[in-house]
Amino acid sequence: EFCKGINGLDKIILREVRGCSAEVYLYGGHVTSWKNEHGEELLFVSSKAIFKPPKAIRGGIPICFPQFSNLGSLEPHGFARTRFWTVDNDPPPFPTNSTNKAFIDLILKHSEEDVKIWPHRYEFRLRITLGPGGDLMLTSRVRNTNTDGKSFTFTFAYHTYFHVTDISEVRVEGLETLDYLDNLKNRERFTEQGDAIVFESEVDKVYLSTPTKIAILDHERKRTFELRKDGLPDAVVWNPWDKKAKTIPDLGDDDYKHMLCVEAACVENPITLKPGEEWRGRQELSAVPSSYCSGQ
Ligand code: TA6
Numbered sequence: 001e002f003c004k005g006i007n008g009l010d011k012i013i014l015r016e017v018r019g020c021s022a023e024v025y026l027y028g029g030h031v032t033s034w035k036n037e038h039g040e041e042l043l044f045v046s047s048k049a050i051f052k053p054p055k056a057i058r059g060g061i062p063i064c065f066p067q068f069s070n071l072g073s074l075e076p077h078g079f080a081r082t083r084f085w086t087v088d089n090d091p092p093p094f095p096t097n098s099t100n101k102a103f104i105d106l107i108l109k110h111s112e113e114d115v116k117i118w119p120h121r122y123e124f125r126l127r128i129t130l131g132p133g134g135d136l137m138l139t140s141r142v143r144n145t146n147t148d149g150k151s152f153t154f155t156f157a158y159h160t161y162f163h164v165t166d167i168s169e170v171r172v173e174g175l176e177t178l179d180y181l182d183n184l185k186n187r188e189r190f191t192e193q194g195d196a197i198v199f200e201s202e203v204d205k206v207y208l209s210t211p212t213k214i215a216i217l218d219h220e221r222k223r224t225f226e227l228r229k230d231g232l233p234d235a236v237v238w239n240p241w242d243k244k245a246k247t248i249p250d251l252g253d254d255d256y257k258h259m260l261c262v263e264a265a266c267v268e269n270p271i272t273l274k275p276g277e278e279w280r281g282r283q284e285l286s287a288v289p290s291s292y293c294s295g296q
Contacts, residue, residue, distance in 0.1 A: 005032075006051035012087075014102040020134030022102075027053065029085035029106045029126050032060040034136050034285070042225070042287050044163040044259035048250045056081040058250040059161045059259070061138065063126065066118055066154035068236075068267050069183070074118060077159065083108055091125055094139060103129035110145075120152040121145040136285045144273035153272045157236055157265035158283045160227070164260050165220035167239055172197040172262060174214035175235060180205040181268070199260070202241035206267045210235045216262055222290045229264035231281035236263040 005011035005025055011032070014022045023033035034042045045059030056062055056077070065080040075082075088107035108124040115121070123145055129137040144152055164170045173196045181187045183204035192207070196217075214235055216225040229235070238261040240248060245256040264283040271279050 009051055012104050014104060014128065014130040016102055016130050016132060016134055018132075018134065020130060022128065022130045022136055024104060024106070024128050025051070025057065026085050026087070026106070027051070028057060028081040028083070029063050029108060030057050030060055030081060031128060031136070031138070032057060036134055036287055041163055042285075044161040044255070046251050046255050046259075048252050048255075050250050053084075054082050055250070058248075061161070062159040063140070064155075064157040064159050064263075064265070065124065065140075065142070066120075066122075066152070066156075068155040068157045068265060071155055071267070077157070078154075079114060079117070080108055080124065081159075083111075083114075085126070088125055091127070094127055094141075101129050101131050103127055118152075120150070121147065122152070134287070137282065138284075139280065139282045141278055141280050142271075142273065143278040144275050146275045149275060151272050151274045153270045155265075155267050155270050156232070156281060157263045157267070158232075158281075159236070159261060159263050160283070160285070162216055162225055162260050162262060164216070164218045164258060167199045167257050167260060169219040170199060170260055171217045171219070172214065172237065172260075173217065174211050175207045175237070178207045178210055180207045197237065199239055199241075202239065202244050204238050204240075205236070206265065207235045207237065208268050209233050214262060216260065217290060219290070224288055224290045225262075226286045226288070227262055227264060228284040229282060231279065232264040232266050232283065233269070234265045234267045236261065236265045236267065238263070 001013040010026045012024045018037040049058040062081040064077040067074040067078040085106040088105040091105040106126045123143045125141040127139045214227045
């Protein structure tokens with residue numbers, strides 16, 4: 001279903017039989033809503049989010065490409081999140097079966113303007129799927145279409161903002177004992193201790209070579225998010241906490257209590273594609289009542 005969103009921007013609504021839904025803006029190729037069958041919002045979007053170029057939308061799932069954070073010379077998190085994507089009406093076949101699923105295919109290609117800041121030609125195909133049961137799947141395929149024989153290199157993240165009831169009551173499982181780069185300490189490398197991750201101050205870490213499954217437990221709401229990923233070895237965990245939140249104009253002072261970013265990413269070892277080569281990276285999200293989870 002195509003319609004107009006905030007400020008007249010084009011958006012697409014995906015619906016599933018039981019009533020789950022997702023919303024995608026062509027601006028940024030950006031998922032801004034994911035609701036369960038009870039109509040409860042599972043992603044966080046700030047009430048102060050600005051839906052207007054050139055600002056990226058604060059919340060949902062920004063696509064960080066071709067640069068994660070400020071790791072290179074491009075604008076932070078790259079330009080894909082602030083470009084207008086188009087609907088890809090004729091995508092090449094995806095390996096995943098999409099029968100009985102609501103999905104939309106988007107595409108972003110180099111523009112002559114962007115070639116000036118990132119001198120490469122590419123096709124970035126993004127399939128967003130809402131599965132039966134309400135799982136939200138994002139599959140990215142990036143192809144190097146350079147005609148000058150040059151390879152290119154990029155970093156990537158699905159910068160997912162989960163909606164949580166109270167950050168102090170949230171635990172993340174699946175990252176314990178792993179090495180991480182701490183963005184608050186000059187990206188120095190540390191090793192996480194044995195316990196599930198809990199939050200009591202600002203966190204901005206890139207966990208390296210993580211398991212493919214990460215769980216985010218929202219105790220207050222008795223809900224567990226499961227994040228599964230493929231082709232994306234790392235996982236970013238970010239919460240700005242109170243002081244940093246106050247410095248972010250499009251984030252409310254108390255918003256940090258209700259959001260947690262856990263992001264399937266490829267940061268430590270950038271991806272290199274030769275002309276004609278394609279990379280795929282996938283993130284799947286599900287939200288289930290905690291009592292259904294093993295060990296709960
Ligand atoms: O993913 C974590 C991070 O890179 C943080 O360092 C933090 O600044 C955040 O993303 C938000 O970035 P943005 O450019 O959207 O303000």
